[in-house]
Each structure stands twice: as structure tokens, then as C-alpha cells.
Amino acid sequence: MTLEITGRSAAEIAASVRGLIERGTLIPGDALPPVRDLADDLGVNRNTATAAYRQLTQAGLVVTRGRAGTRVADLAAVAQEGFAADSVLRDVATGNPDPALIPDQSRALAGMAGHRVLYGEPVIDRDLERWATGWMRADLAPADVRLTVTSGAADAVERLLSQALVRDDAVALEDPCFLTSIHTVRVGGYRPVPVPVDEEGMTVAGLRAALEQGVRAVVCTPRAQNPTGVSLSERRAVELRAALSEHPYVLVIEDDHFSMLSRSPFRSLIGPDHKRWALVRSVSKFLGPDMCLAVTASDPDTADRLAMRLTPGTTWVSHLLQRLTLALVSDPAVAAGIAHAGDHYADRNAAFAARLTALGIPTYAGDGLNLWVALPVAAREVSELLMRRGWLARTGDEFSLGSVPSTRRLRLTVHDLDDADAGRLAADIAAAVRAAGGRLRPTQVE
Template sequence: MVESWVNYAERIGSDLHLELSAPGSRRAALGKALRDAIRSGRLAPGTRLPPYRSLAADLGVARNTVADAYAELVAEGWLTARQGSGTRVAERALPLHPAVTAQASAPRPRARAPRHDRSARHDLRQGTPDASAFPRSAWLASYRRALHQAPNEAFGPGDPAGRPELRAALAAYLARARGVRTEPNRIVICSGFAHALRLLFGGGSRGVTGNVDRAGNRGGGGQVLRGPLAVEAYGLPFQRELLAAEGVRTVPLPLDEHGARVDRLARERAVLLTPAHQFPTGGPLHAERRAAVVDWARARGAVVLEDDYDGEFRYDRKPVGALQSLDPERVILIGSVSKSLSPAVRLGWMVLPERYVGDVLAAKGDREAWASVLDQLALADLIVSGSYDRHVRRMRQHYRSRRDRLVAALAERAPHIEVSGVAAGLHAVLRLPPGTEPSAVEAAVRQGVALDGLAEFRHPETDMPSDDGLVVGYATPPEHAYGAALEALCGALTPGGTRES
């Protein structure tokens, strides 16, 4: 297994996304990247930068390169350095633009129920983190602090945009860790990815003016976006079903080793992509295609929807920044804490181009009806206190270890199986010989293993050749049950595995 950059300095520092693309020396490129991040507001005044060793490991440069770049920016006044306080952004960044305000409406509480196989002893389905690893102590501490410090108005009707504390915390975190270019007034809090899609394509309560939901919110807006919508040929079925229920036609884009074939985009009004880690096949969208899809959106007056579902979890490659950073006015980034914390914490966010903020708020309602204000305040504290960063780094190591154990077990017990898509994320794809996927799924069921075949995620209208495979979620089982789950999986994949266990 390739040595992972995340092994270095995981105990200290925070994630900081920088792209060293400027010509010249690495020190000059790092200096330029830091200046650009500060000048643009991605790094706010007072932000503490990672220690030399941590950032050097993350970027793959020498420690002295980081030290020299920091020293240069301190001398120029961009940074400050004090003993015991670390290196921080100086108090000189440009102020954020005034907040955007708007009226709004509420979504329909309709969701597709997940499949539960209660007969399965081992759950290796994708989509959920290790529930036993939820940071209970840190969450409780943040919840208590948030509850104690919350202003009285926080206990009244919620702002449909979301709590300003969380939007400010997310703007700073996403800028630092994912390279996102935004401001708090362009972030709208939602209850997750499905909620975001309904707000964008369903117009809240089906866009019918005058409808009142059970919380007393009056629906007001129509659809923010309209189809047809291009999607990747392999993706989550519930997203396609949700869009179909809203009357949105989805057009599949073929995939190859470089990600979605964005050159196939034509007259669609929008495209939904997973550019950091294609779901479920794995791998980032190639740099040339990232630029190409933004160029297409500009030329067509279209928009790119970026599903940043597990961007924090990367293992054997440097982090891939958010596509949104290439053009904040043409890309809508959608994220949530369903992978980093838990799907039980119903919080997500949309980072929007300015022109869509008012329409999304109009679709959402006059008050927040779906995302708990207290949970928003707790998450804001978790981020600002550094506990969220520490949890993500700890889980990154935990899931990397899980991934390594899966790969090692298959190499020993089922060496004929090719494992792909494991450089990042919480699942792996096991490639199978043509025509063997149904029998492999059946064998897994007989071994008491719940998992998905790759065909489950294939768009029914795609014309790209089908691949046989299994999608294995290695994050889901609790630690004490993971070894037995791997044993059962290997038993299903080895000769004789199709017999009853």
C-alpha cells in the first residue's frame, strides 16, 4: 500500500487546502497560494495556520519550504507569528460583503426509506459511517457551550438561511479545508442532500403559492432550477427517483478512468457531479474535465451541482479541492455531515452563486422548519473549537486502517478480485468477471453479508458498457464486528463461497 500523507502530523494542526500551481520555486508557489487565500477572504484574519511539519506533509514539500514561506509573509505583514500562539493570518483581510436577505418557503418532508435487511449479520453497505465512533463527548461539550452562549432570539422562529454562527463557521472551514470561495451570506443550511435537491428542483412545497405545511410555513417560490439535468451514469438511485418525482429528466453521462465524460454535455441546463470522488466507482474528475465543465456552464448559462459527499476522507493522494473554487458563480456545492459525523445529525449546506440565494430562500420558507437551530449552534461550536477537525483526522486514520484491512484480506483470500476506488471515501468497488455479479451478491447473502451490486447504481438509460462488481462499505460495521464481516465477505468470494455457511 502506498504510504499515506495523512500519517504525518495528524495530532496537530487543521486541514488547509492550497494548490501550488504558480510557476517557479515551491516556496514562491506556496507564498502566492497563501496570499491569494488571504486576499480572497478564504483565510480570515486571525485564522491559525498549520505548523510547518503538518503543512509540509500535506503538500508534499520540505519543512524548510513552509518555514521560509511563512517567514516571508510575516515580513510582508500578511501573517503574524508569536511564541505559543503559532502563525496566524494578520488583521488585514478585506471585509466580507453585506449579507443577502430574502423571503422564503418550506419543503415537503418526503424521503425514500432506506432498505434494511434484518437477517444480515454483517452490514457492508455503503453510505454510513461507523456509528459507534460518533464524538459523543465533543458533541455534548459543544452542545452545552452553544446552549449556554446562545442569544435569546435563537429560541424563536429560525432564519431560513440558517444560524449566522454556523454559516460563518462553515464559510471559514470550507475555505480552509476544501478550497471553497464563499461568504456566509451565500450559504443556506438544509437538512441534507435530498433536502437541497428538493429546494433546487421542487420549489419547496411543489412551488404552489399559498400552500401551508404542518409547521405553518407558507410556500411561495417555484423551481430554482429546471431540467433536463445531466448526471453520472453511475450514481445513487434515490437521487434519480427524487428528481423524477419532481418532473426532472436526468440524462446519463458515461464514465471512464478520468471521471464523467463532460464532453458529452449538450443542451442540459445543469449537471450533477461527484468531482472529488466519483460515486460509486471512485477517483477524482480529471483536471482538464474540471475546467471543461466550468467552461461549458459559462458558455451555456448553465450550472454545475457539486456533491461533496466525502471530500474530507482521502488516504493515498493529496486532497482534491472543491470544483466550486474554479467559478463560484457557476457551481453550487452541496455538503453535509452525514459521512463525517452521522446521518442522524440532519444538517447540510448549499454554497450558492449570489443569483440563486434569494430564490432558494423563497423556496425554503419564512422560517427554518427542518434543521434544528440547537444542532446548528452545536455544529458551529464543534467547528470553531477545532473538535470537528480533530474528529475528521481521527476518523481518516480509522477508515484508512479499515480500508487497508479489507485490501489485505482480499489479497490473501481472494487474489483474483480487483479492488478499486480506495484512494478516498468510505467504500470500495470489487471488480468481478462479466456475468458473475448476481451470483456474488447471492453468495454474500448466504454468508450473512448485506452489500450492494454495482448494477444497483447504474442509470437505466445509459448506453455505456455495464461492469460487474460489488460496492463494499467498510466504514459501517462497529470495530468489534469488522473482522467477522471481512471473514464472511471473503468466504463469499472464495471457491465454495456460494455454498450455505
């Protein structure tokens, strides 16, 4: 295909390419001419062509893929967590907490009191800050810790990346990866570098390879990794900290999304001397997704940069929400309910994993809200067969960045199924595997 790119300046060339994209002459995935060829065709300096491509990259219209060249960016939507809209099927793909286990907020709301907050007041409620300081500091090695409050973990990660990176910077992500992290990196125009996850968490070889590729940030889930349910082992955490010690200015973001619900100990990638880091803990899993609040602990420089993006009067988190959060987490009855919820998720997932294992589909129940189920056949085919039986499941390829095969995986949210429905779903999965040509090896489970 011959492209009619015109222009003499970088701005004119970029505008010409933008026009081709807007008119549909160029579509996602199409390659642009190499810089040298474009410069020769237009009779301009190569630096001019390079600057034009840089403008397009910063605008998110194209992506640079090394030897694969510069291509039109794919802006297709990334799959998101939550209930499937307009589905008559039983949805076991939601990734949601059990609504019955979300604390009742009515008593805390009725008892809330405090002064009216005006422009120019501190961004963080002082009482919440005192509580959160103890919550966060207990698990961090660095001595100097600063706190920031954001509108949830996704908001925190987006702001942390944007204050440290520019478009086309490389970000190390776990593979398979949390859907929101994939979405955040794609929308931000960053370049994801997959780091495989095994039964002990993010792999050391994968992290070292990503660091060698020049990643500017690493996003990691230290426990209850979504979708796998894996938590970092102590040995793996030590090895990852050693790898990162050679790159102290790479921003390390730990998303401890399951925090209070987790049955696994917290093990951190952040060493005592690491220079740029952030630990993010959201309350959405144990207080409910509508409680859009996360606490971020970070080094002072990162905290200052993050605070600049949370200017009072524009984007601070409501102090009413902050005080409601504090009232809930300070209530012994709520704390007991959170502990019960954590036990419930672990017990129900373990019971369902045992059902599948007994039917010949060996399954390990990790930590978190979901199960990551390995199949002997393609998950897409099993998913389609499950739909005929009334179930809506999520296939592993939605979470894949390409370094780890996930085409034979299902991610299931089953903790809210009663025993009868759980038994029926497990039997239907086994039947779907058989119908797809897979072999089952039933096992006696104690």
C-alpha cells in the first residue's frame, strides 16, 4: 500500500498521518514507513521524520515496536471486571466480592460527624491518616514513608505511572495480568513488557529480562494475584528484591488489592534502599467496590509528585468517604465480618477446587476471589459448551500478555454458589471437557 503522507515539518507530517488514520486509510496494526524511507520520500531530514513519529506516539496514535517498526495503535477496548450486561446466563466470570459479605454502612453513616471541609484543607483526613500509617508501615522496609489517598487502586496506579513515565515507556506487568492493569497501561500509551508468573509469583528471570529491556516501572501483586491466585513465596520475594536492587530508580508499584481478606502473608518486592516505590491498598474488596478509596504509601519524592496530581479543590477524595472508611475499619464488628469473609472466600474456592480435582480436572485454590483452572483442551471451546448449559465463564486469554500460554485456562468466580449449584457447575465443566475431546483423570480427594 502506498501512503500519501505529506508535509515538510514534523507537525505537518504528524497531521497528515493523523488524517489517514481518521479517514480509515490506516487501520490498527498497519505499519508506517521506516523513518529513513519516509524522510527520503518527503525530502526532509531524518530528525524531522523521527520527531513526527514521536508526536504521534505521544498522542497514542501509533506504537513503536523495535524491529517490528512503527504501527497504528490498536484502541480496542480491554475486557473489564464485573457482571456481563444483558446476559441470561449464570455469570461465574464477575470477579466480584459477595454482596452479602460487604459490611452494612448504615450505622456508620448515621453516626458520622465532623467539621465541614472547605477548599485549601488537608487532602487526607487526619484521623484516617493516623490509622492508615500503622496499617501501611507495618509491612514496609523503607524508613521514610508518606501517605496519599486516591479514588481506588486503579486511580492510584494510573497517577503513579503518569507522574513518572511518558508515552511509549516500558512497564513490566505480570503475565497473566489483572485486566485493569492491562487497560491502564494501554490507555496511558505505555509499552507493556510481560513477566511470567509461576506458583511462587513473578519470576526472577522474567523480571531481569524486563529490566534489561529498560522498563521504567514494575507493577506487581504480592498476594492473591489476579487471575492466578498466586502469592509471593519468601524465597521469591528475596530474589526479586535482589534483582531490583540493581535498578533502584525503577518505580515499583505493589497492588495489595486483597489485603485484609488475604490468607497469605504479605511479602514485598520493595527493599529498604529502593528509591522509587509505592504500596497501594484499596478498600474495595472488603468494604465494597463503591467505596472508591485506596491508601498509597510511597517514598517522599513519589508522594510529592502524586500529591501534585491531587490538588485540593479539584480531585481530592471526599472527606465524607474517608471518614466513612475509618468508621468501618475501626468497628470491631466490621473487622470480624471482614475476617469471616476472608475465610469464606478461601473455603468456598478450596471446596470447588476439590470438586474439580475429584472429577479429573486437577485444580489448586490460591488466594483471592477467583479460581484459575487448567484444562486439557482449549478454554474457548469449553466456555462455548458451558454457555449451552447456562453458564458464562471467562477464558484465560483475556488476561494474557503473550509470554505464558493461557488458552487452556478458565478464571471462575464461584464463592457465591451454594453447594447444589457448585456441584452442577463442576459437573458441567467436566462434561464440556469430555465433549471437547479432553481426557479426565478422576481423583479421590480427602
